Amino acid sequence: MSKTTNASEEAQLTALLTDPETRRSAFTRMVGIYQEQLYWQIRKLLISHDDTADVLQNTFLKAWTNLDSFRGDAKISTWLYTIAHNESITFLQKRQAEQDMTQSDPEGYLMDQLQADKYFDGDETQRTLLMAIATLPAKQRQVFNMRYFDDMPYEQISEILNTSVGALKASYHFAAEKIADYFHNREL
């Protein structure tokens, strides 16, 4: 499975998606290309595999029902990442309301998820890093994940999160400092 598409493949897929005759088969192809990338984007935010599977499905269903509004102005990946981000945030807010969590401990749910997650077989450093990331606010967490793990350019993150490059760099900088402090405090 190809993880990325070059410019001509992107243009061809966009044309197929916007044509009612070919959109269904093009959509299937698009899912095959992007499902794994989106899965990991969501998973790093939600931690739990089961929650991620639900949100991933919601993301693609939303993409399908809103295909008419996709004109090809943005890249397909950017469009999908934006939907995935919004669905993830909506999910977290809903889960927060259900769990009746206080403002002072919004990341507690994610910490619990990490402890209980049966699909984690990383080492202690990876666990500590994920727990540190879980202490960040949702949007800052997303910025950090996209930049640190995915090496995504700031310009692309800017399009997805609708935030200026300068603000993103600042956000990433503060996120990294908080994580470093978290590691430092654990060593003490």
Next chain:
Amino acid sequence: MNDWKEPDFGTRETGMKVPDGFFADFQQSLELKIDELEARKVREEAPSILSEQQHRSHRLPWWSVAASVALIAGLFVWFNPAKTTDPNAPESYMPVAEAMVENSDLSESMMLASLSDYDIYEALYVED
């Protein structure tokens, strides 16, 4: 901020894993969901035709209306006492109507109703 060094926390991997076969299963399940969505959309767009058919089927045919009117009229004639107390009435007059005219008492009505039509006629109209 341009001189700031990119952080390195000793790993670029999360340590999280995905169950084997998940993506194949996921895509299959997603296709089924989309099929369901599309089928539901077709059903929702169809009701204008169905409601017309249902509306038509609730209309009674003209002949059933005419038959109902005839039945009601017939019942009215059958129960109408004025017509059935005519001495020149044929033998097939209604004993119930006769009982209603001659006797308001229920027991007598019931007794009369148990008699044959001719017995009643003979008792009332035929002179010895």
